[in-house]
Amino acid sequence: xxxxxxxxxxxxxxxxxxxxxxxxxxxxxxxERDSKTMLAPPSLRQVHPLGKSPIISDGEVTMAESGAxxxxxxxxxxxxxxxxxxxxxxxxxxxxxxxxxxxSLMPPLLLRLVFxxxxxxxxxxxxxxxxxxxxxxxxxxxxxxxxxxxxxxxEKFLGEHEWMAGHKLTGAxxxxxxxxxxSVARGVADSYPNITAYVKRFQERPxxxxxxxxxxxxxxx
Amino acid sequence: xxxxxxxxxxxxxxxxxxxxxxxxxxxxxxxERDSKTMLAPPSLRQVHPLGKSPIISDGEVTMAESGAxxxxxxxxxxxxxxxxxxxxxxxxxxxxxxxxxxxSLMPPLLLRLVFxxxxxxxxxxxxxxxxxxxxxxxxxxxxxxxxxxxxxxxEKFLGEHEWMAGHKLTGAxxxxxxxxxxSVARGVADSYPNITAYVKRFQERPxxxxxxxxxxxxxxx
Numbered sequence: 317x318x319x320x321x322x323x324x325x326x327x328x329x330x331x332x333x334x335x336x337x338x339x340x341x342x343x344x345x346x347x348e349r350d351s352k353t354m355l356a357p358p359s360l361r362q363v364h365p366l367g368k369s370p371i372i373s374d375g376e377v378t379m380a381e382s383g384a385x386x387x388x389x390x391x392x393x394x395x396x397x398x399x400x401x402x403x404x405x406x407x408x409x410x411x412x413x414x415x416x417x418x419x420s421l422m423p424p425l426l427l428r429l430v431f432x433x434x435x436x437x438x439x440x441x442x443x444x445x446x447x448x449x450x451x452x453x454x455x456x457x458x459x460x461x462x463x464x465x466x467x468x469x470x471e472k473f474l475g476e477h478e479w480m481a482g483h484k485l486t487g488a489x490x491x492x493x494x495x496x497x498x499s500v501a502r503g504v505a506d507s508y509p510n511i512t513a514y515v516k517r518f519q520e521r522p523x524x525x526x527x528x529x530x531x532x533x534x535x536x537x
Numbered sequence: 538x539x540x541x542x543x544x545x546x547x548x549x550x551x552x553x554x555x556x557x558x559x560x561x562x563x564x565x566x567x568x569e570r571d572s573k574t575m576l577a578p579p580s581l582r583q584v585h586p587l588g589k590s591p592i593i594s595d596g597e598v599t600m601a602e603s604g605a606x607x608x609x610x611x612x613x614x615x616x617x618x619x620x621x622x623x624x625x626x627x628x629x630x631x632x633x634x635x636x637x638x639x640x641s642l643m644p645p646l647l648l649r650l651v652f653x654x655x656x657x658x659x660x661x662x663x664x665x666x667x668x669x670x671x672x673x674x675x676x677x678x679x680x681x682x683x684x685x686x687x688x689x690x691x692e693k694f695l696g697e698h699e700w701m702a703g704h705k706l707t708g709a710x711x712x713x714x715x716x717x718x719x720s721v722a723r724g725v726a727d728s729y730p731n732i733t734a735y736v737k738r739f740q741e742r743p744x745x746x747x748x749x750x751x752x753x754x755x756x757x758x
């Protein structure tokens with residue numbers, strides 16, 4: 317039986333969705349973020365030294381890292397679903413988005429989050445306005461233009477394609493879902509109708525809905 | 538003929554190394570960073586809308602994103618080299634590190650770079666000390682512990698393994714090389730003898746040396 321070590325409000329929601337798409341039997345082991353620090357609990361480190369979610373156990377195999385888990389599950393249990401045929405044009409798109417999601421799209425979104433966090437941190441009153449100014453300027457000059465470039469790019473692609481890699485859902489859609497639905501939920505994608513429609517499209521899938529039920533609270537969705 | 542759109546001091550050094558490992562014929566098209574902003578030139582956007590390097594053209598195929606290019610080249614031209622057999626334990630390690638390098642290891646290193654940059658930015662004299670304090674505190678409390686967790690983890694792995702995925706070099710080593718050699722070059726890895734020895738081990742490979750010659754200036758190496 318596959319065990320998903322699941323942290324609430326995390327990338328492991330993707331794996332839950334994938335397990336539901338493949339209609340695999342699985343068990344959820346739950347970990348709750350610390351309500352103050354929002355960090356994963358130390359107990360996750362007993363499963364994997366990095367203490368990050370998602371992690372799956374599948375018999376002797378322990379796998380971490382969203383992209384690697386999606387690849388593993390797709391190859392082992394996909395039976396032709398969720399991964400296009402190796403060597404095809406769809407496969408090239410698949411592998412591209414699989415790496416693009418965390419390698420290129422997430423970094424500017426992460427930077428934005430970190431600088432937003434600095435603005436909301438409790439700081440001495442005489443430092444606070446300066447901190448806010450530094451955060452705002454860095455976001456404006458350096459981070460926001462990068463996010464715009466990426467969103468313009470994905471928006472254009474989704475104006476011409478229903479799914480990320482070919483005519484049906486693949487692991488690449490699952491891998492891309494996290495940054496895109498987080499952005500839609502936070503209003504970052506308000507001026508991107510194709511991205512918004514795409515997120516709605518995959519969120520309406522029965523397997524996605526079952527994953528949401530199974531996972532419990534999920535703020536990004 | 539494969540064309541590598543190569544930006545100096547960038548992730549495209551990895552692809553150059555991979556091309557040399559596979560002894561493939563290729564052509565380099567060079568792009569130079571703006572000496573002031575250190576950004577890639579706008580001409581790269583004509584090759585790919587994101588204007589980032591590496592990008593390769595291979596006949597009709599244009600591929601971006603380091604991880605995806607490594608997968609593409611390995612699958613199309615590797616002929617059993619650089620990718621372990623699908624479904625094997627080595628393959629699971631391979632796919633894990635392929636995603637870990639940019640998905641987990643790079644983000645805290647990127648954050649460190651950004652906060653270092655804030656400290657060295659020209660700022661009004663009354664803001665500068667506050668900016669430095671904010672950058673130092675964020676690094677100390679939030680970023681440095683993450684980097685330590687990751688480096689401890691990779692250090693332990695490299696104490697027990699010669700290569701990332703099995704008994705010989707694979708694409709996973711090439712994908713992991715960028716964050717690790719940058720860290721060694723900047724002294725971040727000074728207290729990590731296994732990481733330092735590993736970087737030296739792959740940098741001594743003839744194919745790596747040829748890539749260095751072909752690529753020109755490379756500050757991270």
